[in-house]
Amino acid sequence: MKKQSFLKGVMLLTAAGIIVKFIGFVYRVVLTNLPGYGDEGNGIYGAGYQVYLILYAISTTGFPAAISRMVAEKMAGNDWRGAHKVFKVSLVLLSVTGVLFSLIFFLCSGYIVKIISNERTVYTMIALSPTIFFVSLMAVFRGYFQGMRDMSPQANSQIIEQSGKTVATVILAYLLLPYGVEIAAAGATLGTTIGAAVGAAYLMSLYNKRKKELWSNIRRFCTRKKQDSVPYIIKNLFKVSVPVSLGAVILTAANIIDLATVMSLLSKAGIDSGFANRLYGILTGKCYVLVSFPVAVSTALATSLVPTIAGAKASRDYKSVRDKIQASLRLTILIGLPSSAGMAILADPILKMLFPGSSEGAFLLSTSAFIVVFMGMTQTLAGILQGLGKVLVPTAGLFAGALVKLIINFSLMPLPAINIRGAVYGTLACYIVSTVVNMVALKRNFRLNLDICNLIIKPVVATVIMAAFTYFAYYYLYMLTASNFISTVGAILISAVVFGILTLVLRVVKMEEISMLPFGENVNRIFRKMKLHKRR
Numbered sequence: 281m282k283k284q285s286f287l288k289g290v291m292l293l294t295a296a297g298i299i300v301k302f303i304g305f306v307y308r309v310v311l312t313n314l315p316g317y318g319d320e321g322n323g324i325y326g327a328g329y330q331v332y333l334i335l336y337a338i339s340t341t342g343f344p345a346a347i348s349r350m351v352a353e354k355m356a357g358n359d360w361r362g363a364h365k366v367f368k369v370s371l372v373l374l375s376v377t378g379v380l381f382s383l384i385f386f387l388c389s390g391y392i393v394k395i396i397s398n399e400r401t402v403y404t405m406i407a408l409s410p411t412i413f414f415v416s417l418m419a420v421f422r423g424y425f426q427g428m429r430d431m432s433p434q435a436n437s438q439i440i441e442q443s444g445k446t447v448a449t450v451i452l453a454y455l456l457l458p459y460g461v462e463i464a465a466a467g468a469t470l471g472t473t474i475g476a477a478v479g480a481a482y483l484m485s486l487y488n489k490r491k492k493e494l495w496s497n498i499r500r501f502c503t504r505k506k507q508d509s510v511p512y513i514i515k516n517l518f519k520v521s522v523p524v525s526l527g528a529v530i531l532t533a534a535n536i537i538d539l540a541t542v543m544s545l546l547s548k549a550g551i552d553s554g555f556a557n558r559l560y561g562i563l564t565g566k567c568y569v570l571v572s573f574p575v576a577v578s579t580a581l582a583t584s585l586v587p588t589i590a591g592a593k594a595s596r597d598y599k600s601v602r603d604k605i606q607a608s609l610r611l612t613i614l615i616g617l618p619s620s621a622g623m624a625i626l627a628d629p630i631l632k633m634l635f636p637g638s639s640e641g642a643f644l645l646s647t648s649a650f651i652v653v654f655m656g657m658t659q660t661l662a663g664i665l666q667g668l669g670k671v672l673v674p675t676a677g678l679f680a681g682a683l684v685k686l687i688i689n690f691s692l693m694p695l696p697a698i699n700i701r702g703a704v705y706g707t708l709a710c711y712i713v714s715t716v717v718n719m720v721a722l723k724r725n726f727r728l729n730l731d732i733c734n735l736i737i738k739p740v741v742a743t744v745i746m747a748a749f750t751y752f753a754y755y756y757l758y759m760l761t762a763s764n765f766i767s768t769v770g771a772i773l774i775s776a777v778v779f780g781i782l783t784l785v786l787r788v789v790k791m792e793e794i795s796m797l798p799f800g801e802n803v804n805r806i807f808r809k810m811k812l813h814k815r816r
Contacts (some may be wrong), residue, residue: 351427
């Protein structure tokens with residue numbers, strides 16, 4: 281089974297994440313522009329989906345990180361048999377819990393909708409209930425392959441899962457729309473179940489295909505080490521997964537806070553329930569979906585960091601740990617800062633380009649854009665800390681952030697002048713608090729001298745300059761073409777090129793790091809000829 285380098289694994293997961301986000305965004309655009317569905321359908325879909333996410337977080341989220349970490353530690357000692365035993369125990373355990381939580385979700389849907397005061401979502405929850413079983417199976421296979429330092433199965437399964445989900449979602453929503461928007465939203469969420477089933481089937485078939493090679497390695501690297509008992513493996517799985525799952529629950533709780541408070545708090549601002557549901561649909565169906573695009577990079581980083589850092593720590597290779605921490609934090613900031621600035625400046629043109637029939641929400645998106653940086657930092661720092669064995673710290677950070685969000689929601693959303701924007705301010709504050717807690721814990725528990733100039737100051741300078749180019753590029757392109765599509769796409773491309781050049785001119789990125797990228801040496805040769813970068 282082939283191992284991949286850390287950077288290659290990150291790039292693979294990043295590419296898959298971006299493709300998955302794009303495919304998912306396509307069906308969001310189609311649904312939002314579907315006559316009779318729109319923001320109202322997104323509101324119903326989003327409410328049911330948020331409840332599913334919290335049950336998914338409880339039952340499954342922590343296990344891929346736990347499995348990948350335990351497998352990586354076994355593989356650091358070439359213990360193939362021990363790594364495979366972790367996989368087998370995990371598969372049985374999550375199969376049982378997956379069935380259990382699917383049944384709980386199905387049987388309790390009627391009670392849950394009364395708690396959240398939104399009975400229109402009951403069919404979406406019923407349609408989503410089997411998904412938990414299929415994602416539990418995927419969690420085991422993904423965690424096992426991640427621990428083996430092979431990220432391609434996760435990347436491929438994500439794309440296959442999202443493709444199946446998108447096709448099924450659009451077809452079912454379109455076919456069921458004549459029966460009402462609630463039934464259409466349920467059909468859309470049933471697409472999630474179908475996609476998860478397809479993804480699980482792919483991973484199982486891939487494992488069966490590799491089983492012969494796997495057992496060959498188990499026999500070849502047979503060790504006389506005493507194998508861990510089943511209770512010991514289960515204990516360690518829960519020891520790692522429970523804090524991670526708790527953190528995911530708290531992270532999801534930030535969205536649940538919105539779900540539970542938006543309708544009632546907006547009514548205090550004088551907004552009727554129908555318009556409040558539309559505003560919630562704009563927030564979850566447009567703003568947060570767009571914000572999730574650049575965050576795909578930090579999600580990939582966090583996924584790859586856990587087994588990589590755990591393996592390096594098990595081998596006592598602390599220099600490698602420090603290098604990966606520095607590189608991952610810098611990459612997160614280099615993606616997050618320009619993405620936030622560009623999205624904030626081009627919020628209105630982006631919405632008009634993607635949702636021509638329903639382009640409301642520009643100010644909400646421009647505010648939401650700044651979530652990207654801190655959400656990305658939260659995820660990357662969580663991956664680092666989990667890899668170092670500090671699994672409770674990210675949970676504590678998210679808990680503190682969720683409390684701050686709750687206070688802000690109740691303080692700002694009832695104000696007519698702020699209304700739904702209070703939810704965005706609360707989410708932004710949640711991730712800022714979480715980032716600060718995680719960063720303080722990292723510096724305190726691991727001796728790390730961060731290069732503040734390259735990590736923060738230079739990227740901020742590059743972002744400010746890029747932001748000016750973004751604004752004027754759109755303005756002049758629109759004057760020349762009178763086309764919002766051409767002007768928006770052109771401004772985004774110009775901004776990306778400008779920011780890329782600035783990172784080279786300001787020496788934010790090392791040539792050695794560029795060399796690790798595909799075609800990196802060729803790129804470096806071009807840069808040296810242009811005298812944009814010098815080796816250091």
